[in-house]
Amino acid sequence: xxxxxxxxxxxxxxxWLLHAFEVPVLVYFLVINxxxxxxxxxxxxxxxxxxxxLEHAGREETVSSQLAPGVSLxxxxxxxxxxxxxxxxxxxALRYPRHEIxxxxxxxxxxxxxxxxxxxxxVRVDRELPRDVPVKVRVIDVWVPRDGRTRLVAVRxxxxxxTDALNVxxxxxxxxxxxxxxxDSLLDPDALLTVAKPFAxxxxxxxxxxxxxxxxxxxxxxAGRIVEIRTPRQWLPRVQIVEYLRAFLLGRTGWSRMxxxxxxxxxxxxxxxxxxxxxxGLDTDSxxxxxxxxxxxxxxxxxxxxxxxxxxxxxxxxxxEVPANLKVLRSQRRRWHRGLWEVLWKYRGMxxxxxxxxxxxxxxxxxxxxxxxxPALELAGVIxxxxxxxxxxxxxxxxxxFVLVAYGYAIVVTLAAMAVExxxxxxxxxxxxxxxxxxxxxAENLGYRQLTAWWRVEGWWAGLRRGTHVWxxxxxxxxxxxxxxER
Amino acid sequence: MRNAxxxxxxxxxxxxxxxxxxxxxxxxxxPEVRATAAAALGCVGGADDVPTLARHTAVGEPVELRRTxxxxxxxxxxxxxxxxxxxxxxxxxxxxxxxxxxxxxxxGPTGIAQLTGVPDGTxxxxxxxxxxxxxxxxAGEGALA
Numbered sequence: 001x002x003x004x005x006x007x008x009x010x011x012x013x014x015x016w017l018l019h020a021f022e023v024p025v026l027v028y029f030l031v032i033n034x035x036x037x038x039x040x041x042x043x044x045x046x047x048x049x050x051x052x053x054l055e056h057a058g059r060e061e062t063v064s065s066q067l068a069p070g071v072s073l074x075x076x077x078x079x080x081x082x083x084x085x086x087x088x089x090x091x092x093a094l095r096y097p098r099h100e101i102x103x104x105x106x107x108x109x110x111x112x113x114x115x116x117x118x119x120x121x122x123v124r125v126d127r128e129l130p131r132d133v134p135v136k137v138r139v140i141d142v143w144v145p146r147d148g149r150t151r152l153v154a155v156r157x158x159x160x161x162x163t164d165a166l167n168v169x170x171x172x173x174x175x176x177x178x179x180x181x182x183x184d185s186l187l188d189p190d191a192l193l194t195v196a197k198p199f200a201x202x203x204x205x206x207x208x209x210x211x212x213x214x215x216x217x218x219x220x221x222x223a224g225r226i227v228e229i230r231t232p233r234q235w236l237p238r239v240q241i242v243e244y245l246r247a248f249l250l251g252r253t254g255w256s257r258m259x260x261x262x263x264x265x266x267x268x269x270x271x272x273x274x275x276x277x278x279x280x281g282l283d284t285d286s287x288x289x290x291x292x293x294x295x296x297x298x299x300x301x302x303x304x305x306x307x308x309x310x311x312x313x314x315x316x317x318x319x320x321e322v323p324a325n326l327k328v329l330r331s332q333r334r335r336w337h338r339g340l341w342e343v344l345w346k347y348r349g350m351x352x353x354x355x356x357x358x359x360x361x362x363x364x365x366x367x368x369x370x371x372x373x374x375p376a377l378e379l380a381g382v383i384x385x386x387x388x389x390x391x392x393x394x395x396x397x398x399x400x401x402f403v404l405v406a407y408g409y410a411i412v413v414t415l416a417a418m419a420v421e422x423x424x425x426x427x428x429x430x431x432x433x434x435x436x437x438x439x440x441x442x443a444e445n446l447g448y449r450q451l452t453a454w455w456r457v458e459g460w461w462a463g464l465r466r467g468t469h470v471w472x473x474x475x476x477x478x479x480x481x482x483x484x485x486e487r
Numbered sequence: 488m489r490n491a492x493x494x495x496x497x498x499x500x501x502x503x504x505x506x507x508x509x510x511x512x513x514x515x516x517x518p519e520v521r522a523t524a525a526a527a528l529g530c531v532g533g534a535d536d537v538p539t540l541a542r543h544t545a546v547g548e549p550v551e552l553r554r555t556x557x558x559x560x561x562x563x564x565x566x567x568x569x570x571x572x573x574x575x576x577x578x579x580x581x582x583x584x585x586x587x588x589x590x591x592x593x594x595g596p597t598g599i600a601q602l603t604g605v606p607d608g609t610x611x612x613x614x615x616x617x618x619x620x621x622x623x624x625x626a627g628e629g630a631l632a
């Protein structure tokens with residue numbers, strides 16, 4: 001069958017769609033890429049200021065300072081037997097004057113708790129947990145190290161999910177600040193010093209800070225610590241490194257500079273515990289619970305007319321393994337976008353509402369238009385432009401302009417992000433790694449973006465249909481150890 | 488500004504700031520400032536400050552202020568606080584009860600005796616028992632049966 005004959009019936013629809021959308025889609029991509037570029041420029045300004053202050057920051061003094069507020073690291077763990085002991089050891093060894101680790105064993109079916117008990121010589125205590133925030137299930141028991149000095153608390157509970165486990169850990173925490181950390185996150189030794197600094201600088205107003213989460217694939221890990229930073233050999237994680245740099249590091253730094261940060265990653269965020277209690281902890285019904293929490297804090301503080309700050313700390317602090325296969329990546333991206341939709345919809349009353357300041361007037365509208373709707377518009381462009389070309393409805397000049405604005409400009413934005421990051425932090429010491437990430441910034445546009453756009457639309461659709469929340473399983477490959485072994 | 492000043496007074500252990508901190512705990516219109524001042528009083532205060540702090544652990548005071556005052560009584564560490572703290576062990580605010588139990592441990596032998604004297608099966612028992620167990624572990628006496 002002739003291809004033209006197959007496409008012919010669509011001619012009318014495609015003609016109408018192209019007339020209606022060709023200019024808006026071009027303008028859309030122009031604005032989205034320009035807004036990213038502006039965020040990156042703002043982030044660059046922030047990095048310069050940060051690096052200037054760094055040598056006078058008094059980090060060494062902070063290590064022994066009584067002014068540093070105590071931190072409870074909250075670690076929800078479900079079937080984390082393989083990595084829980086080195087993770088907790090690394091967290092206990094973090095440089096910080098006063099911190100404790102609260103591990104919540106969320107009804108693991110493997111020997112997560114047994115390994116903890118053996119490694120840290122835990123004994124059961126009759127410690128009751130206050131019900132500061134509501135929780136779904138019963139706590140089974142509470143354990144602490146026999147020496148009474150190692151600041152570790154392990155709580156066993158029936159399985160009820162990560163969010164509820166975090167709420168239990170908020171109740172179990174005894175320090176004024178709480179850091180939510182994934183059990184498989186790898187933290188830099190100074191992670192707490194770095195992320196808690198805004199609290200020490202402005203203890204009255206700072207209510208939450210977020211740390212950078214970077215992709216750890218390809219890095220060498222020893223005893224729960226990154227000892228050598230390398231790019232992974234596989235292209236899928238390599239592209240995600242570029243994506244994390246642009247969206248998570250530069251994007252969020254820019255939003256923070258603007259005083260409009262609305263998302264702190266669940267993989268590493270630090271919060272004032274009393275504020276979490278005021279907002280009654282995390283929403284166990286939300287699939288985007290980290291985003292939902294920060295939005296709820298903003299709404300709560302703005303309604304109470306309190307002067308507050310939510311900050312993003314750009315210095316690298318936390319590392320996590322990103323999906324290395326398409327199945328896991330699809331599940332993650334569907335979940336993220338569904339969470340984004342549900343939270344934006346829940347807080348739609350704040351959009352363009354001057355009562356919520358920059359959050360309502362800038363950040364939320366931007367997220368609606370340039371985060372939520374972006375994949376649908378991208379897919380529309382990817383389908384319509386080739387179809388229009390095939391039907392002779394689009395001239396080559398327009399098609400080229402579309403490619404330049406949507407993809408060429410995006411590559412320029414990504415390269416700018418990488419240049420800013422490299423000049424500020426210089427995390428990849430080898431030229432080969434830098435070259436690999438440069439290539440990945442181009443490769444990202446050849447299939448990866450379109451595929452993730454499709455998955456994000458799937459997630460949005462699932463949210464619209466209000467189907468069952470599915471977290472999926474994050475299959476991890478582990479990290480190469482210094483001896484070549486696996487963590 | 489008052490909040491920050493109170494915070495620094497406590498951390499800097501500026502003992503001369505105690506009278507002003509007492510005023511803030513008693514009468515500042517902002518509950519957050521009162522709580523910060525109470526915490527600071529825990530660092531710089533002494534026996535004279537026990538009545539002020541004890542008064543603000545009473546039912547009806549803001550939750551955060553009650554908790555901060557209980558913790559501050561432990562920091563001051565004077566046996567005069569023992570009865571007030573013991574009275575808080577059965578409080579419906581279980582975090583306050585736990586803070587009071589930990590504060591009793593900080594008082595030393597007087598506080599430990601109060602905790603040991605709490606009868607099993609009473610509302611005060613869980614907080615007392617938990618704090619005692621942790622205290623014994625820290626003292627190297629091993630876990631309770």
